[in-house]
Amino acid sequence: MLGxxxxxxxRATRFLAAEQGIDQFLDLGSGIPTVRNVHEIAETANPxxxxxxxxxxxxxVAHSRTILRGARNATCxxxxxxxxxxxxxxxxIRAVIDFARPVAVILNAVLHFIPGDDFAAGIVGSYLSAVAxxxxxxxxxxxxxxxxxxxxxxxxxxxxxxxxxxxxxxDRPAWQAR
Numbered sequence: 001m002l003g004x005x006x007x008x009x010x011r012a013t014r015f016l017a018a019e020q021g022i023d024q025f026l027d028l029g030s031g032i033p034t035v036r037n038v039h040e041i042a043e044t045a046n047p048x049x050x051x052x053x054x055x056x057x058x059x060x061v062a063h064s065r066t067i068l069r070g071a072r073n074a075t076c077x078x079x080x081x082x083x084x085x086x087x088x089x090x091x092x093i094r095a096v097i098d099f100a101r102p103v104a105v106i107l108n109a110v111l112h113f114i115p116g117d118d119f120a121a122g123i124v125g126s127y128l129s130a131v132a133x134x135x136x137x138x139x140x141x142x143x144x145x146x147x148x149x150x151x152x153x154x155x156x157x158x159x160x161x162x163x164x165x166x167x168x169x170x171d172r173p174a175w176q177a178r
Contacts, residue, residue, distance in 0.1 A: 017045035029110030
Protein backbone atom coordinates (compact mmCIF):
# COMPACT_ATOMS: atom_id res chain seq x y z
CA MET A 1 0.00 0.00 0.00
CA LEU A 2 2.88 2.39 0.73
CA GLY A 3 4.08 2.15 -2.87
CA UNK A 4 0.61 2.94 -4.19
CA UNK A 5 0.33 5.94 -1.84
CA UNK A 6 3.65 7.36 -2.99
CA UNK A 7 2.73 6.74 -6.64
CA UNK A 8 -0.52 8.68 -6.11
CA UNK A 9 1.37 11.66 -4.66
CA UNK A 10 3.82 11.57 -7.57
CA ARG A 11 0.93 11.66 -10.08
CA ALA A 12 -0.82 14.46 -8.19
CA THR A 13 2.39 16.49 -7.92
CA ARG A 14 3.15 16.04 -11.61
CA PHE A 15 -0.41 17.08 -12.54
CA LEU A 16 -0.40 20.15 -10.29
CA ALA A 17 3.08 21.33 -11.30
CA ALA A 18 2.92 20.58 -15.02
CA GLU A 19 -0.76 21.15 -15.83
CA GLN A 20 -2.04 23.54 -13.15
CA GLY A 21 1.05 25.72 -12.71
CA ILE A 22 1.37 25.12 -8.98
CA ASP A 23 4.93 25.83 -7.88
CA GLN A 24 4.62 25.54 -4.08
CA PHE A 25 4.00 22.31 -2.18
CA LEU A 26 3.51 21.74 1.56
CA ASP A 27 3.90 18.01 2.25
CA LEU A 28 2.52 17.26 5.73
CA GLY A 29 3.50 13.99 7.40
CA SER A 30 5.98 13.42 4.60
CA GLY A 31 7.59 10.36 6.19
CA ILE A 32 10.95 8.80 5.44
CA PRO A 33 11.95 9.83 1.94
CA THR A 34 12.41 7.29 -0.82
CA VAL A 35 13.03 8.11 -4.47
CA ARG A 36 11.27 10.60 -6.71
CA ASN A 37 10.03 12.78 -3.86
CA VAL A 38 7.71 15.76 -4.23
CA HIS A 39 10.52 18.28 -4.78
CA GLU A 40 12.06 16.15 -7.53
CA ILE A 41 8.74 15.71 -9.36
CA ALA A 42 7.79 19.39 -9.01
CA GLU A 43 11.23 20.59 -10.14
CA THR A 44 10.94 18.47 -13.28
CA ALA A 45 7.94 20.55 -14.32
CA ASN A 46 9.27 23.82 -12.91
CA PRO A 47 12.90 24.19 -11.74
CA UNK A 48 11.81 27.08 -9.49
CA UNK A 49 9.22 24.96 -7.62
CA UNK A 50 9.37 25.24 -3.84
CA UNK A 51 8.64 22.38 -1.43
CA UNK A 52 8.37 22.25 2.35
CA UNK A 53 8.22 18.88 4.09
CA UNK A 54 6.87 18.48 7.63
CA UNK A 55 7.12 15.38 9.78
CA UNK A 56 6.94 14.72 13.51
CA UNK A 57 9.44 11.83 13.37
CA UNK A 58 13.05 12.96 13.94
CA UNK A 59 14.37 10.02 11.89
CA UNK A 60 12.23 10.99 8.89
CA VAL A 61 13.34 14.61 9.24
CA ALA A 62 17.03 13.64 9.47
CA HIS A 63 16.76 11.50 6.33
CA SER A 64 14.90 14.27 4.51
CA ARG A 65 17.47 16.89 5.44
CA THR A 66 20.25 14.63 4.18
CA ILE A 67 18.50 14.22 0.83
CA LEU A 68 17.76 17.94 0.64
CA ARG A 69 21.35 19.04 1.22
CA GLY A 70 22.09 21.42 -1.61
CA ALA A 71 18.44 21.75 -2.67
CA ARG A 72 17.87 25.49 -2.97
CA ASN A 73 14.06 25.50 -2.98
CA ALA A 74 13.19 22.79 -0.47
CA THR A 75 13.23 22.41 3.28
CA CYS A 76 12.12 19.98 5.96
CA UNK A 77 11.07 20.77 9.50
CA UNK A 78 10.21 18.62 12.45
CA UNK A 79 6.67 19.65 13.27
CA UNK A 80 3.28 18.32 14.21
CA UNK A 81 0.74 18.57 11.39
CA UNK A 82 -1.96 18.63 14.08
CA UNK A 83 -0.82 22.20 14.86
CA UNK A 84 -1.40 24.07 11.59
CA UNK A 85 -0.74 27.49 13.16
CA UNK A 86 2.74 26.45 14.32
CA UNK A 87 3.57 24.75 11.02
CA UNK A 88 2.46 27.72 8.93
CA UNK A 89 4.25 30.19 11.23
CA UNK A 90 7.56 28.31 11.10
CA UNK A 91 10.31 30.58 9.78
CA UNK A 92 11.78 27.69 7.77
CA ILE A 93 8.41 27.04 6.12
CA ARG A 94 7.84 30.74 5.45
CA ALA A 95 11.29 30.99 3.87
CA VAL A 96 10.13 28.53 1.20
CA ILE A 97 6.34 28.89 1.00
CA ASP A 98 4.54 32.16 0.25
CA PHE A 99 1.05 31.64 1.65
CA ALA A 100 -0.21 34.65 -0.33
CA ARG A 101 0.19 32.54 -3.50
CA PRO A 102 -1.44 29.17 -4.34
CA VAL A 103 0.00 26.15 -2.55
CA ALA A 104 -0.62 22.43 -2.93
CA VAL A 105 -1.21 21.03 0.56
CA ILE A 106 -0.44 17.30 0.66
CA LEU A 107 -1.76 14.96 3.36
CA ASN A 108 -0.64 11.56 2.12
CA ALA A 109 -1.74 8.60 4.25
CA VAL A 110 -1.73 10.50 7.54
CA LEU A 111 -5.28 11.68 8.28
CA HIS A 112 -6.48 8.20 9.11
CA PHE A 113 -4.22 8.33 12.18
CA ILE A 114 -5.83 11.50 13.51
CA PRO A 115 -8.41 10.62 16.18
CA GLY A 116 -11.85 12.13 15.77
CA ASP A 117 -13.51 13.09 12.52
CA ASP A 118 -14.14 16.66 13.68
CA PHE A 119 -10.53 17.09 14.81
CA ALA A 120 -9.22 15.82 11.46
CA ALA A 121 -11.64 18.08 9.56
CA GLY A 122 -10.54 21.04 11.69
CA ILE A 123 -6.90 20.40 10.84
CA VAL A 124 -7.67 20.28 7.12
CA GLY A 125 -9.81 23.41 7.41
CA SER A 126 -7.03 25.29 9.18
CA TYR A 127 -4.55 24.54 6.40
CA LEU A 128 -7.10 25.54 3.76
CA SER A 129 -7.69 28.81 5.60
CA ALA A 130 -3.95 29.51 5.59
CA VAL A 131 -3.47 29.18 1.83
CA ALA A 132 -4.42 31.54 -0.99
CA UNK A 133 -7.34 31.07 -3.36
CA UNK A 134 -6.37 28.77 -6.21
CA UNK A 135 -4.60 26.38 -3.86
CA UNK A 136 -5.07 22.62 -4.02
CA UNK A 137 -5.59 19.93 -1.41
CA UNK A 138 -4.18 16.43 -2.04
CA UNK A 139 -5.46 13.77 0.37
CA UNK A 140 -4.96 10.04 0.38
CA UNK A 141 -6.90 8.43 3.21
CA UNK A 142 -6.79 4.69 3.81
CA UNK A 143 -10.00 2.83 4.54
CA UNK A 144 -10.87 -0.65 5.67
CA UNK A 145 -13.69 -1.03 3.15
CA UNK A 146 -11.83 -3.64 1.12
CA UNK A 147 -10.42 -5.47 4.14
CA UNK A 148 -12.13 -8.52 5.63
CA UNK A 149 -13.53 -7.95 9.13
CA UNK A 150 -11.05 -10.36 10.77
CA UNK A 151 -8.11 -8.58 9.06
CA UNK A 152 -9.39 -5.18 10.22
CA UNK A 153 -9.74 -6.43 13.82
CA UNK A 154 -6.21 -7.90 13.72
CA UNK A 155 -4.77 -4.63 12.39
CA UNK A 156 -6.59 -2.72 15.12
CA UNK A 157 -5.13 -5.02 17.80
CA UNK A 158 -1.61 -4.57 16.36
CA UNK A 159 -1.92 -0.77 16.45
CA UNK A 160 -3.21 -0.85 20.03
CA UNK A 161 -0.37 -3.17 21.14
CA UNK A 162 2.18 -0.87 19.51
CA UNK A 163 1.26 1.79 22.07
CA UNK A 164 1.06 4.49 19.41
CA UNK A 165 -2.06 5.91 21.03
CA UNK A 166 -3.34 6.94 17.61
CA UNK A 167 -6.76 5.41 17.00
CA UNK A 168 -7.65 5.21 13.37
CA UNK A 169 -10.84 5.77 11.38
CA UNK A 170 -9.65 2.72 9.42
CA ASP A 171 -10.44 0.62 12.48
CA ARG A 172 -14.12 1.60 12.30
CA PRO A 173 -16.14 -0.77 10.12
CA ALA A 174 -17.77 0.86 7.09
CA TRP A 175 -21.20 0.42 8.63
CA GLN A 176 -20.15 2.69 11.51
CA ALA A 177 -18.91 5.49 9.26
CA ARG A 178 -20.92 8.68 9.40
